[in-house]
Amino acid sequence: MRPFYILLLLLTVIHKEGAHGQNNKHATLKSEHRISGLADLGERMLDHLTFPTPKGIWAIYPAGGYSSRTGLEFGLMPVYSWGSPDSQPANREVNTLTSSMQFSTKGMVEVRSELDWYLSSLWQFSGRIEALRINDRYWDRWSQNKTAQPIDYRSSRYGLKTEILRHLGHQLHVGMSSEIWHYQFDNRNAHLAFEQLSGSEGGWLAGAGPVLLFDQRDHVLYPRSGSYFKAAWTLFQKGGPNANTYNNYLLDLRHFYGVGRTVLAFQSLWEYSDPGTPFFMLPQLGGKDRLRGIGHSKSVVDHSAWLLRGELRVPVWWRFGAVVFSEVGQSARQLRLSRKELIASNGIGLRFRILPDEPLHIRIDAGWSSEGHQGLFISLKEAF
Numbered sequence: 001m002r003p004f005y006i007l008l009l010l011l012t013v014i015h016k017e018g019a020h021g022q023n024n025k026h027a028t029l030k031s032e033h034r035i036s037g038l039a040d041l042g043e044r045m046l047d048h049l050t051f052p053t054p055k056g057i058w059a060i061y062p063a064g065g066y067s068s069r070t071g072l073e074f075g076l077m078p079v080y081s082w083g084s085p086d087s088q089p090a091n092r093e094v095n096t097l098t099s100s101m102q103f104s105t106k107g108m109v110e111v112r113s114e115l116d117w118y119l120s121s122l123w124q125f126s127g128r129i130e131a132l133r134i135n136d137r138y139w140d141r142w143s144q145n146k147t148a149q150p151i152d153y154r155s156s157r158y159g160l161k162t163e164i165l166r167h168l169g170h171q172l173h174v175g176m177s178s179e180i181w182h183y184q185f186d187n188r189n190a191h192l193a194f195e196q197l198s199g200s201e202g203g204w205l206a207g208a209g210p211v212l213l214f215d216q217r218d219h220v221l222y223p224r225s226g227s228y229f230k231a232a233w234t235l236f237q238k239g240g241p242n243a244n245t246y247n248n249y250l251l252d253l254r255h256f257y258g259v260g261r262t263v264l265a266f267q268s269l270w271e272y273s274d275p276g277t278p279f280f281m282l283p284q285l286g287g288k289d290r291l292r293g294i295g296h297s298k299s300v301v302d303h304s305a306w307l308l309r310g311e312l313r314v315p316v317w318w319r320f321g322a323v324v325f326s327e328v329g330q331s332a333r334q335l336r337l338s339r340k341e342l343i344a345s346n347g348i349g350l351r352f353r354i355l356p357d358e359p360l361h362i363r364i365d366a367g368w369s370s371e372g373h374q375g376l377f378i379s380l381k382e383a384f
Contacts, residue, residue, distance in 0.1 A: 039318040050356060056082030056095075059354055061362075063100045066378045067288060068295035070134065071106035073378075081358055093118040093220055094358050098380060108134040116220070122167045131158040138197070138279060142302045142331040150299075154186035155280070165213055173213040177232060180206040183280060199278020203240035207248070209233045217256060222359035222382065223265070224258035238278060246274040248281075254384055263313040267384045270306040272335065277303065285331040285343065286369075288377040289384070292325070293345030293369030295376065300343065302331040311383070313351075321351035325367070325383075344370040 051058040063077035077100040099113040112130045119125060136155045140148035159181030165173040183202040199205075212231045217223035230252040237245050249272045257264040269290075271283040283305040286294020290307060294300055307329030315321045327345040330338065347367025354360055365377045 035317070042318060046356075056080055057355065057357075061354060063102050064378055065102065065104075066376055067297070068375065069106075069136070069287075069297055070104045070108045073102045073104045073108065073110075075100055075102035075110075077380075079354065079360070081355055081360065092218060093124075094360075096221075096360065104134075106135055108132070110134075123164070124167070124173070125162070125164050127160065127162040129160045132156070137296065137298055139299050139301070141282065141333070142285070142300050143333045144302075156184045156186075157181055163211060165211065171214055171216040173211075173215065175211050175213075176208060177211050177234060178206075178208040179234075180204070183278075197279040198242075198276055199238065199280060201240055201242060203238070205236060205238050205278065205281070207234045207236035209235050209248075217254075219359065222263075222361070223254075223256040224263050225256055227256075228252070228254040236277075236281070244276050246276045248273045248277070248283075261315050265311045265313060265382075265384065266309070268306075268308050270304075270335065272304045275303065283331070285329050286345075286373070286375070288365070288375075288379050291327050291329050291343060291345040291367070291369060292347055292365045292375045292377060292383065293327070293367035294343070294371070294373045296373075299373065300331050300371075303333050304335045305329065305331045306335065309345075309384075319353040321353075321361070323349040323351065323363075323365075325349065325365075327367075342370075345375075347375070 049060055051060075057080070059079045059081075061077050061079070063073070063075040065073035077098065079099075080097040082095045095117050097113070097115050100110070102108070102110045102112075110130070110132045112132075113128070115125070115127045117125045133154075133156045135152070137150040137152055139150045159179065161177070161179035163175060163177040165175035167173050182204050183199070185200060185202050210233055214227070214229040217226035217228055230250070232250045234248045234250075235245060236248060237243070251270045252267070253269070254265070254267045256266075273281065273283055279301075282301040282303065284297045285291055285300040285302075285305045285307065287297030290297075290305075291300075291309075307327060309325060309327035309329075311323055311325040313321060313323050325345075325347055328342055329345075330336070330342055332338075332341065345367050347365060349363055349365040351361045351363050354362055360380070361382065363377075363379055363382065365375070365383070367375045369375075
C-alpha cells in the first residue's frame with residue numbers, strides 16, 4: 001500500500017501549498033506570492049527543456065515509467081507538437097510525435113515512436129513503431145485457471161501499427177487499420193506447458209480491417225466535453241508452421257462532462273478475439289490503459305474483456321492535476337455478465353503537463369482491485 005500513501009501525501013502537500021494563508025489577508029497575499037514564485041521558477045527550469053520553432057515546439061524530457069510488468073523505466077523522450085490550421089473546430093486537434101528509448105530494472109529494452117497527425121480537415125493518421133525486449137509472464141486464460149502459476153519467458157517483438165481515417169462530416173470518420181509484428185520467445189521454465197499455448201512458436205503476425213469513429217470531443221488530448229465512439233474489426237493472419245487466421249472486435253464508448261474546471265470522464269469498452277488467438281494477443285483486462293488496479297497487464301486475459309469506469313479530473317496548481325477513478329470489468333471466454341466474477345478497481349492519480357500550451361500529461365496512477373492486485377503506473381497521456 002506504500003505507493004498509494006506516497007501519492008496521497010503528494011496531492012495533500014500540493015493542495016495545502018495552493019490553499020495556505022486563507023486565515024487573513026496578509027497571509028493570503030504572502031502565500032500567493034510564494035506560490036507564484038515557485039511556478040515562475042518551475043517555468044524557467046522547463047524552458048531549458050522546450051524549444052519553440054516557427055511551426056511547433058520540441059520538448060525533451062528524461063523518460064520514465066513504472067509497472068509491475070516492466071519495473072522502473074528510465075531513458076530519454078523527445079516530443080514534438082504542432083497545430084493543424086485546417087482542423088475544425090479550431091484548436092481541437094493537436095499533432096504529436098513522441099519517441100522514447102527506455103531501459104528498466106527488470107531487463108526491458110524499448111525503442112518506440114508514436115505519431116498522431118491531423119493532415120487536414122478530412123484526413124487523420126496515427127502510427128506506432130516499436131521494438132521491445134522484455135522478461136515477461138503468462139498466467140493462462142482467466143476463465144481456465146484463476147490460480148494458475150505464471151510462466152516466465154523472454155519476449156522480443158518489433159513491428160508497426162497504423163490507422164488512417166477520412167472525415168465524412170458531422171464528426172463521423174471511416175478508415176482502415178493495419179499492423180504487422182514479429183515475435184520471438186525464449187522460455188525459461190515450464191517448457192512443455194509453454195509450447196502448448198497457441199502462438200508459442202512466435203513468428204510473423206499481420207492484421208487489417210475497417211474502423212468507424214464518431215468523435216465530437218472538444219480536445220483530443222484532454223477532453224472537457226463531448227462523446228467518442230469507436231468500432232473496429234481486424235482480421236489477423238498468423239504465419240509459420242501453425243498458420244491460422246482469427247478475428248478481433250473492439251467497441252469503445254466515452255463521454256466527458258465539464259463542470260467548471262473539473263472534468264467527469266466515463267468509458268465503456270468491450271474487446272473479443274476468436275479461439276486460436278495467440279496467447280500474447282488475448283484481450284487484457286488490466287494494465288495502465290484498462291483496470292489500473294491490476295498491476296501486471298498479462299495477469300487477467302481471455303478471449304473476451306469488458307469494462308465500465310468513471311474518472312474525476314481536477315486541476316490542482318500550476319501544471320499539476322489530480323484524478324480519482326473507479327472501474328469494474330470482467331474477463332471470460334465469451335461476453336457475459338456475472339456479478340460473482342466482476343473485478344472492481346479504484347485508485348488515485350497525479351498529472352503533470354509537459355508542454356507549455358497543450359494538455360499533454362505525464363500521469364502517475366495507483367490502484368487496487370477486488371482480486372487483491374495492486375497497480376502503480378507512470379506513463380504518458382490519459383488512460384482514455
